[in-house]
Amino acid sequence: MTIIGIDDTDSRERGMCTTYVADTVARRLTDRGATVERLLLVRCNPAVVHKTRGNAALAIHAEIADGVAFDVAQRVIDDIAELADDRTNPGLVVAADDPARVSDAVVSFAREAIADHHTRENARRLLEDAGYAHRGWKNGRGLIGALAAIGAWRALDAWTYEHIAYRAPERWGSERTVDPESVLDAANERYPTVWDTVDRGTGETVCVPRTPGPVLYGIRGDEPEACRSVAKRIESEPIDRERTFLTNQGTDGHLRDGTVEAVGGGYAYRLDGAVTSAPETRRGGHVFFELADGPATIECVAFEPTKRFRERVRELRVGDELTVCGEVSHGTVKLEKFAVRERVETKRTTPTCPECGRTMESAGREQGYRCRACGTSATGKTEEPLDRALEQGWYEVPPRARRHIAKPLVRGGFDAPTHPER
Numbered sequence: 460m461t462i463i464g465i466d467d468t469d470s471r472e473r474g475m476c477t478t479y480v481a482d483t484v485a486r487r488l489t490d491r492g493a494t495v496e497r498l499l500l501v502r503c504n505p506a507v508v509h510k511t512r513g514n515a516a517l518a519i520h521a522e523i524a525d526g527v528a529f530d531v532a533q534r535v536i537d538d539i540a541e542l543a544d545d546r547t548n549p550g551l552v553v554a555a556d557d558p559a560r561v562s563d564a565v566v567s568f569a570r571e572a573i574a575d576h577h578t579r580e581n582a583r584r585l586l587e588d589a590g591y592a593h594r595g596w597k598n599g600r601g602l603i604g605a606l607a608a609i610g611a612w613r614a615l616d617a618w619t620y621e622h623i624a625y626r627a628p629e630r631w632g633s634e635r636t637v638d639p640e641s642v643l644d645a646a647n648e649r650y651p652t653v654w655d656t657v658d659r660g661t662g663e664t665v666c667v668p669r670t671p672g673p674v675l676y677g678i679r680g681d682e683p684e685a686c687r688s689v690a691k692r693i694e695s696e697p698i699d700r701e702r703t704f705l706t707n708q709g710t711d712g713h714l715r716d717g718t719v720e721a722v723g724g725g726y727a728y729r730l731d732g733a734v735t736s737a738p739e740t741r742r743g744g745h746v747f748f749e750l751a752d753g754p755a756t757i758e759c760v761a762f763e764p765t766k767r768f769r770e771r772v773r774e775l776r777v778g779d780e781l782t783v784c785g786e787v788s789h790g791t792v793k794l795e796k797f798a799v800r801e802r803v804e805t806k807r808t809t810p811t812c813p814e815c816g817r818t819m820e821s822a823g824r825e826q827g828y829r830c831r832a833c834g835t836s837a838t839g840k841t842e843e844p845l846d847r848a849l850e851q852g853w854y855e856v857p858p859r860a861r862r863h864i865a866k867p868l869v870r871g872g873f874d875a876p877t878h879p880e881r
Contacts, residue, residue, distance in 0.1 A: 550601025
């Protein structure tokens with residue numbers, strides 16, 4: 460068996476897609492007599508600075524000589540990678556190895572690429588130790604993801620699927636033609652096995668990208684046949700080619716258990732704490748609040764693109780105990796989801812007169828409160844129940860704002876009731 464790892468062949472502005480590059484390599488290997496067993500779409504740490512939106516690396520598992528695989532793959536990258544973009548720095552790694560038997564060092568490197576950081580120097584050193592054929596274009600940053608893709612099969616134990624349909628090259632850059640009603644009907648039929656296909660709150664077809672490039676749509680789910688079934692029902696412009704990938708999308712593989720005191724920028728965490736400031740909507744529509752764990756505090760934010768999720772955040776009250784999940788950047792948690800563990804149920808408030816119902820006034824320092832109209836008095840503030848719209852359990856950003864690797868609540872496995880955004 461030969462494993463081909465590829466990374467960083469696309470561009471934020473110019474398009475392309477590393478899945479398309481990998482699919483092209485797989486097709487050309489098949490033309491050379493290879494048996495392609497599977498393609499992996501591996502989402503690496505979404506919090507790293509040098510990344511495109513999804514930070515995907517690809518692996519191809521094929522029965523073919525490693526020398527042939529290396530020659531074919533580098534020719535494809537030379538031909539179609541977006542090398543004109545200064546930020547595109549492809550990497551290619553080819554290993555004549557069984558995916559289930561790659562070294563522990565490579566497996567560890569792959570695991571750390573999902574939730575941690577690597578340097579090009581670390582990758583090159585491990586590549587030399589492993590004896591893998593490799594090539595880096597320009598500064599070679601893509602070697603990090605390419606090497607991680609080599610070890611992913613052993614490194615990861617949670618997998619999902621994505622079926623991707625590609626456009627004809629002459630259509631790249633033009634507006635996509637996909638019938639939204641057909642997408643909604645197909646998505647409803649296989650939900651929740653297939654998820655994040657549409658955003659039912661806005662009607663948006665989440666599976667259809669807005670960026671330039673070859674992808675027409677991508678259908679994600681827990682079963683490959685279900686993903687393909689949904690794809691077949693979608694009415695669209697002609698499909699040039701399609702491929703089903705095995706992936707770690709929707710698994711929360713990027714989250715690290717941490718404490719508020721010990722977080723660092725450039726990582727994504729699962730943190731426990733209590734709300735210590737009322738949610739505040741700031742310029743741009745972003746909603747902020749402060750979370751504390753003992754004396755340590757950190758700011759949390761629900762950005763404007765998370766839309767209705769912000770209403771859940773605005774319902775938080777000082778004293779609510781939470782678990783929050785998200786990337787930390789510049790000392791702020793960018794919320795992906797949160798769980799309400801314990802709710803504040805009452806608030807301390809100025810007492811009202813039992814006779815007339817008016818709010819009492821202070822009778823003086825440490826003298827309690829008095830109703831000036833009726834003469835009734837109270838010794839101090841009273842506890843009143845809060846009318847809470849927010850229940851205990853998990854809340855998440857809508858599909859339109861979810862990171863590729865973040866786990867939707869509908870997939871289950873959470874330790875409290877869930878309130879999934881469909």
